[in-house]
Amino acid sequence: MRIIETKDLHKYYYENHVKTDVLNGINLSINQGEFVSVVGPSGSGKTTLLYVLSGLEKKTKGSIKLFEKEIEEYSDHEMARLRQTKIGFIFQFYNLLPNLTVYDNILLAQVLANNSNKQRIEELLNYVGLANFRNYYPNQLSGGMQQRVAIARALVNNPAIIFADEPTGNLDVKNGLAIMELLQKLNQELHKTIVLVTHNEDLIKYGTRYLRLIDGVIIDDEIISK
Ligand SMILES: Nc1ncnc2c1ncn2[C@@H]1O[C@H](COP(=O)(O)OP(=O)(O)O)[C@@H](O)[C@H]1O
Ligand SMILES: [Mg+2]
Structure with missing residues (x-):
């Protein structure tokens, strides 16, 4: 299945009457099971x-199909639901809630999506190696551990x-x-489709394909030979 497909996608911002393309x-076009790194x-x-x-920002022009359906054919509610259940996000600064424990950070993402599979949380805590840290708060953990919590949170609703x-x-x-080895495992073992963006060329080798973006244009699109 083509999970993502764009055609002639444009985005510009207007700020103080200045247009930025x-x-x-x-x-x-990204197929299910690919691990695509976008470098630039x-x-x-x-x-x-x-x-x-992911629909967090509106496009200006062109077409985006997500799960084989044009993005503007989803209602706001459907889009929000899609982001909760079929899409997981991982950010540079983890975006964990500081007043919640490891366990509760993961649980919250599940509750917000109306899921209640506690077994899944246990499996994920083990998968990312943090079962013994479930009651810790984010500021008691190293950056690498916080990112592993964020990865468990991203996976809790079993996104595609x-x-x-x-x-x-x-x-x-x-x-x-x-973290890169863990992401590679998610792709290879759990068959998650991954789209990762980075300025770091060294990360390309973990994926199955890379795209090079310069000034909002894709100038390379290559499969990684293993
Ligand atoms: N909300 C915004 N308003 C105006 N310009 C923006 C906004 N977000 C990003 N930009 C501009 O878009 C360009 C690309 O930004 P970004 O997508 O963050 O690049 P990258 O992640 O590759 O560093 C930059 O020139 C940035 O200033
Ligand atoms: Mg960026």
């Missing part, structure tokens, strides 16, 4: 691309696709490597 005609320098439009693909925005950008090399 951020995405300039993106044609992209700072300001090339990577974050904007993720936000537009994971969007990751610079997931290792705030981590040292060793912790960054562990």
